[in-house]
Amino acid sequence: MDSAVRLNPAATAASGTPLLAVEDLAIRYVSGGASRRVVEDVSFSIAPGEVVALVGESGSGKTTTAQAVLGLLPANGMIERGAIRLDGTDITGWSDRRLSALRGTRMSLIPQDPTTSLNPVRTVGSQIAEILQIHGERDRGRIRARVLELLARVGLEPAEMRAQQYPHQLSGGMRQRVLIAIAVALRPGLIVADEPTSALDVTVQRRVLDLLDDLRREDGTAVLLVTHDLGVAADRADRVVVLRQGRIQEAGPVRQVLAAPRSDYARQLLADAPSLATPRARPAVPATAGVMLKVAGLTQTYPVVGERGRVFRAADDVSFEVRAGTTHALVGESGSGKTTTARCIAGFLRPTSGTVEVGGTDVARLSGEQLRQFRHKVQLVFQNPFASLDPRQTIGQIVEEPLRNFDPVPKAEREHRVRAMIGRVGLPDSVLGRPPAALSGGQRQRVAIARALVLKPRVVVLDEAVSALDVTVQARILELLDELQRELGLTYVFVSHDLAVVRLIADTVSVMRAGQVVESGPVETVFHAPAHDYTRDLIAAIPGGGGAAGKAAQ
Template sequence: MTQPLVSVRDLVIGAVTDSGRKVDIIRKVDFDIQPGEIVALIGESGSGKTTIALSLMGHCRPGCSINGGSIRLADHDVTKMNEAKRASLRGTEVAYIPQSAAAAFNPSQRIMDQVIEVTHIHNLMPRAEAEVKAVELFRALALPEPETIGRRYPHQVSGGQLQRLSAAMALIGDPQLVIFDEPTTALDVTTQIEVLRAFRSVMKASGMAGVYVSHDLAVVAQIADRIIVLKAGQIQEVGPTREILEKPQHSYTKDLLSAFDPVPFASVKTAEAKAVPPILEVTGLSAGYGPVRSGEAEFKVLDNISFKMEKGTNLGVIGESGSGKSTLARAVAGILPRYRGDVFSQGEALSPDLKDRSKDQLRRTQIVFQLADTALNPSQPIESILSRPLKFYHGMTGAAREKRVIELLDMVQLPAAMRHRLPGELSGGQKQRVNFARALAAEPDLILCDEITSALDTVVAAAMLDLLKDLQKDLGLSYMFISHDLSTVEAICDDVLVMLKGNLVEALPAAHMSQSAQHPYSRLLISSVPKLDPDWLANLEHDPELAKAMMGR
C-alpha cells in the first residue's frame, strides 16, 4: 500500500470555555488520506468537522489548541512545526476553500490579483506565468470568459462563479491537499451541480487529495471516495462512500441518513377551510427596488404574480437565487411595498406598505428570516427579544409576560432558563427556534418562512421541520415556505410555486412535483436535487434533456 499523504494519530484538540474551563473538543481521532483520495468529514454542527480539517493546516480557532497526537502531511510533522513553517505550507502543500467565497475576497481588488497572490507570497513563479496558469484554471473550472473574468471585481460575478474562483485561488499553488469547507452549502441546486462538477473534474485531472467538510450526504456522495462520520469530536464510523450510504453500521450514521430524507407531510384541507376566504390571496403583484417611474420600479424583480392559499395549508416557493422568492415574501409582508397588484388576508385587502397596516393585520402575518444571527439583537437577552411582540400585540407586562415567554420557549422545545442568555450563547438551531418563537408571540395565522433551514445541518433542519408540523397541528397555522431545498419543500408543503427571473412559471402539488412538472425549468430544478447515489452526478452529465435545460436557463 502506498504511503499516506496525511496521517492523523490520537489527535486531541482542546478549547477554553467562557467560564475558563478547559475541555477536549476533539478526542483521540485517527485516520489516513491516500494521495489523490477525497475523504469527507460529515456530522451535525459541533461534531468537529471543520476543527479537524483546519488542524491539517496546523491552524486552530481562537481559544483552541492541539493538545495531543500527531498530524503528518507528506514529509512534514505539522504538530511539531512552529507557526512560520506551518504558514509556508499553506497555499503550497495544503490549501483551503471556505464556505463563504465572498468573505475570502477583498471587494476593492480585482479577481486576478487575488487569485495569483499566493504565487507572489511564496515566490512560486513570475506574474505573467501565474496569470496564464490562472486562466487555465478558470477554463478548467468552467468559468465564463476565462480570459477576462480576472479583470472583474468580486461583486461583478455570481455566487457560484465566486465559489469556483475561490477554488482557483486555492489550486494555483499546486497543493497536495485541498480542504473544502462546506463550499456549496449556500448555493441553489442548479448552481451547486455546476460547482460540484467543476471541483470533481479539476481534482480528478490534477490527482490532488481532498478533505470535504459537509453535512449534506448527497453532495458528499458525488465527490468523496471515503466518509468519516463524526459526533462530538469522535469518529463513529469510517468506510467507502457507497458502503456508508447503503450499509451504515452505526446508529448515528443511520440517523444522519434518515434525516436527509424527511417524511412527506400534508396538512388536512378541511371543508371549513374551503368555506372561508383564503388565508392569503395575491393578484397581479409586481415589486422591485428603486424609485417607481411610469408605473414601474427602477429595478423590477416580480412581474404579475397571482396565487391563493387556503387556511391551514402550506405553500412552497422554489427557484434559483435571484428568482424573486425572498422578494415575494417581503412584498406580502409589506417590508418591500409592491407598486402594482393586490394582497388579501382572509378577504381583507392589505396596504402595500406595512406602516399603513393595522396592528391586527401585522399580527396575523409574521415573517421568519433566513439568518437568525442577523435577525436577533445580539445585545438583548432572549427574554427581552420575546417580550417585545407580547407587549406590542397583546399589551402583556410583568408576571403574565414572563409566564408567556416561558410558554413560547416550551413551544419551540427550549428550556425556560435559556431566556436569560444572549443570542451569541446559542447554537444555530437554537437561535432559529427563538426566531420562530418571536413570530409565534404575535399569535399569527400565517408565517412566511424565508429559507429558515438553509443554514442548519441536516439533523437540526429535520428537527425544525418536525417542530413546524407539530405547531401547525396545535395552533392551526399556515406556512409560506421560501426555499431552494426541494426535499424540505416536499416535506412541509401542500403546493409549490416555481419562480424564474421574477415570473411564476408553474404551480405544482408538492407530493407529486416530479410527475406533474411540465415547464422545462421546473423539471431542471427537480432533476438537480442531488441523490444519495455516488453515480448520480456522472449519470446526470449524460442526460441530454438536462443539458439542454441548463443551456436554456
C-alpha cells in the first residue's frame, strides 16, 4: 500500500540500523495562547528485541515521548524538531493515514490503565479481532481461530468463553492480558508499554510483566517501557533512559545506572523507589505506650445476590492491636478485606460482629451524634487525591470544613489553624485560595492529609494513600507522614498492596487474604522470616528484588 509495507526489518537488522531511533526530539504543547516545551533534545535508540525503559516522574515527558513514537500526540502537541526513525525511516512528518498503517502492525501500545482501556460495550474477543480486521483480514474463520489462539497465549482460558465476555466481567490483571494479546496480535517489531502495570497490585504486576517478557522473547519484540518505578525498570529493562522535565538526565545499561548513577536525579530516583530503598530504622516504640486501637474478631459479611442464605465474608475474624504512636499496616491484594477493615475502624461500616476499640471506645456500638463526634478521633486519607477533594472548594475551604462541622471555633482561630496546618504539610500559603485543579497529585495528597489532621485526630487511617503517586512524590509523602507521626504522636493504620512501601513506614503488619489475616507481626520479622506462602509471594512480587537491585544495594 505505502512505504509502511516496504520497511523491511530483516534487511535493516542485518545492517545494524536500530529498530527505533529517536534523535534530538523536541515537543511543544500549545494551549490557549501559551505554549510549553515538554520534551527537549531527547535521543535514544532501541535495537530489535531490546527492552529500553524511559524512567521519570510525572511531567518528565516520558509519556509524551512514547505518544510521539506512536504518532498519537494529543491534538495540541507538536513535534518541533528532531526525528523518529523506525527501521531507519523518519516518520515524524507522516500523515495520520500513513501512520495508522504502521500502528498495530509495526508498533503497538500497551496502555496504563486496563480498567478504562477496553471498550466497555464490546466483547474482548471482538476487540482482539478488531486489530486483525483493521489491517485487512476478512476471513471470519481465520479471525476467530487467531483470537482464540491469542487468548490462550496470554493465559485467558477457556478462550472460547473469555472471547464472549465483556471487559467488566474480567479483573484488572485479566484485562491487561487482553490488551497484551491485542498488542502482540500482528507480531509488531516494537511494543510501547506505557506504565503497563502501575494500576495493578504488585502480585498481578509481576505476573503480567512475566507474561510480557515471555511473549516478547518468543517473538523477538523490542519494548519501550515507560515507568516511574526504577524497580520495575531494574527487573525488566536492558537499558534505561532517565528523564526529568523533558530532558535526559542519564542513560545507559540498567546495571550501570543502578550501581553507579552519575546524575543527582537518578540517585534521587534510586533512593525513592521503595523496592530499592533500604528502610530507615524506625524509632523503638516505648514499652509504656498503651494500646490505641484494638480490633477483635471483626467480621463483615454481605449476602450473595441471587443465592439465598449464602454470605460473602469480606472480613473474617480479623484481630490485631496497635500501640499509640505506631503504624500498623494492612497488606493484601484487592479483595483481601483490607479496605473493609479500614472502613470499620473509621466508623463508616458497622461490622457484622466483633469489636473495634479506639482509645477504649467501641466504635461498632456508636451511632448518630456519638458516631459523628467520634470522627474527631479517627480520620481517613483516601487513595485518589484527584477524587477526594471537592473541585469547587478552595484549598482553604477544604481544610477548614472539618473545623466548621464540630464545636464552634471562632473564624480567626479557624484561619490560624488552617494556615498552620497547610504550612505543616509543606505547602505555601498561596495555595489557600486555589482550587484543587491547580495542584499536582502530590500537593493534593498533602491537602488531604492536612484536612485529616486539622481536627487533631488520634488515629489516621491511610487507605492506599500513596499508591496513586509517583515514587518520588510517594517518598516525600511518606517522609511527611513519618515526621507528623513523631511530632503529633499519631497512630496510623496504613492500608497498602505494596509490601515494599509498608516496610518503609510501618512498625507492625497484618497480611490479609480473602478476608482473613494470614500472618501478623513486626514488619522486619514478617519481611525476613515470612511464615506463610502468601506473604512469600507478596515479597517475591516486589519489583527490583531480583538481580540488578540486589547487586546495586551492595
